[in-house]
Amino acid sequence: MKKINIVILSISLSLASLFLNVNLCFAVQEKPILKAQTETILQLGPLFKDHMILQRDLQVPVWGKANPNAKITVEFANQKKETTANNEGTWLLYLDALPASFESRTMTVSSSMQKNPLFIFDILIGEVWICSGQSNMQMAVGGVPNIKALIPSAANIRSFSVKRTVSFTETDTCEGEWVTKYPNSAVAFSFAYFLEKYANIPVGIILTAWGSSSLEAWMPRDMTETVPHFKTIMDEFDANIEAQNKIKAIIDGPKPWSRKDDIYLRRQSNILYNAMMHPLIPYACRGVVWYQGERNTQSMFGMLKEPWFSRNSGMLMYGNTLKEWIKNYRKKWNNDNLQFMVIMLPGYGKTLNTSSDKNPESPTAHSWAWMRESQLKALELPNTEVVNTIDLGDVKNIHPKDKLPIGERLTLLATKNSFDNKIGAHGPKMNHIEQNKNTLVVHFDYAKGLKTIDGKSPTGFWLSDDSKKWVKATAKIKGTKIVLHSSELSKPLYVRYAFAGVPKVNLVNEANLPAYPFRTDTFKP
Structure with missing residues (x-):
């Protein structure tokens, strides 16, 4: 028992x-x-970090993630704004516009479902610009001596450099920090330097650039709806499993990437936008400085089959594509007034293999002249500018060092538009042509004090009739006009000015700003 x-x-x-x-x-x-x-989760957009600069005189969107339906409160500069996170946990609110200020302030962001708020320290208010493009935008300050010399006297400039990477889908985050110093881009720094000196307010630069990238690299996928050749590119990309696997292997592989892999990534379409531009939306800024185009100069008509990275707009489709790109970005930022300053490609002597004429001064060669004409199409949209660089560049070097004038000219255009100053910001622009027997008279806008920089007769003008044979013109300044003729043509009909890879030009206005290139014919290349 x-x-x-x-x-x-x-x-x-x-x-x-x-x-x-x-x-x-x-x-x-x-x-x-x-x-x-x-x-509990409370996160802010990737640009909301210590030392940031907020855009003056515009509503400032503040956004992030939180628990679904959490009440979010943002306090800054005597403002208190509230919103509620949606069912997915995303939230967005707007601060009222604020004037420029050097006062260091703190932003407090709190959630009803989180005990401790987030703090962002040392925030200033000023002018914010996104500087983007390829290698000439990326070119470092140290490579340009006269811009490097500006460093000791630089002040009140802050920058955020987006880490260079790619993504198959649009991302909400990016790597980078706000620093209380200039951006390491010769063009972006010189622009920020002169803008700060002129305006005497803080200047923030968001630098997102990568060498060898095409315009298509910075295009969102929804532009397949408005740009037919981009749809073709993306359809081909979606079908190319080998390329996708290679990109994934590089992304997931050892760091740093080899130069070969780095180049392979940056020459892709769309995936740079996903990782390096989309996370910035809708951060309040004055506008975008765009220095890009070299990658798209590899053909006239675009969409080459070989090499694969030449499958882009080419020079002739670039202009319309650029306009669609600008319109798309404005829609994404919800700002029709978002300014775009496009930097014209400067002088460069290389011509395409399709060109029988290899003379870098010829007005008929397949040269960068055609890309500049496409870039100028941006001016068909409001709130756009094209920085004229026709007097700059290097016949043999695709990365010229004369970038200081670009920063100065960007500043003139930015202060004219954003500060409404009555200053000289443009070089002479052709308005119309008058025919007078055996001469053609070019009428210019922005031509006060029209002169040549060297005191000699104007150069860079060519004339033609319907024969399509172009001859150098004899040019004479008459007030704000230029009178052209040639002993070789009894009745000239058309003008091309500075329409060459590396034209010899000397025409400027009283502000010593160069005349913009143009052509009045409609001949096809």
Whole structure:
């Protein structure tokens, strides 16, 4: 009997132990579920970090993530704004426009479902510009001596450099920090330097650039709806499993990437936009400085089959594509007044293999002249500017060092538009042509004090009739006009000015700003 009781007791203890273990297992399983249900999340967009600069005189969107339906409160500069996160946990609110200020302020962001708020320290208010493009925008300050010399006297400039990477889909985050110093881009820094000196307010530069990238690299996928050749590119990309696997292997592979892999990534379409531009939307800024185009000069008509990275707009489709790109970005930023300053490609002597004429001064060669004409199409949209660089560049070097004038000219255009100053910001622009027997008279806008920089007769003008044979013109300044003729043409009909890879030009206005290139014919290349 005693043995039976002992056995029963042992069985009872075993069953009790079993039930206890089962309950403990359930308890262990329930803990993470409970934690997941109560975990608090409060995040801000990737640009909302210490030392940031907010755009003056515009509403400032502030956004991020939180628990679904959490009440979000943002306090800054005597403002208190509230909103509620949606069912997915995303939220967005707007601060009222604020004037420029050097006062260091703190932003407080709190959630009703999180005990501790977030703090962002040392915030200033000023002018914010996104500077983007390829290698000539990326070119470092140290490579340009006269811009490097500006560093000791630089002040009140802050910058955020977006880490160069790619993504198959649009991302909401990017790597980078605001720093209280100039951006390491010769063009972006010189622009910020002169803008700060002129306006005497803080200047923030968001630098997102990568050498060798095409315009298509910075295009969102929804532009397949408005740009037919881009749809073709993306359809081909979607079908190219080998390329996708290679990109994934590079992204997931060892760091840093090899130069070969780095080049392969930056020459792709769309995936740079996804990782390096989309996360910036809708950060308040004055506009975009765009220095790009070299990658798209590899053909006249675009969409070359070989090499694969030449499958882009080419020079002739670039202009219309650029306009669609600008319109798309404005829609994404929800700002029709978002300014775009396009930097014209400067002088460069290389011509395409399709060109029988290899003379870098020829008005008929397949040269960068055609790309500049496409870039100038941006001016067909409001709130756009093209920085004229026709007097700059290097016949042999695709990365010229004369970038200081670009920063100065960007500043003239930015202050004219953003500060409404009555200053000289444009060089002479052709308005119309008047035919007078055996001469053609070019009428210019922005031509006060029209002159040549060297005191000689104007150069860079060519004339033609319907024969399509172009001859150098004899040019003479007459007030704000230029009178052209040639002993080789009895009745000239058309003018091309500075329409060459590396034209010899000397025509400027009283502000010493160069005349813009143009052509009046409609001949096809």
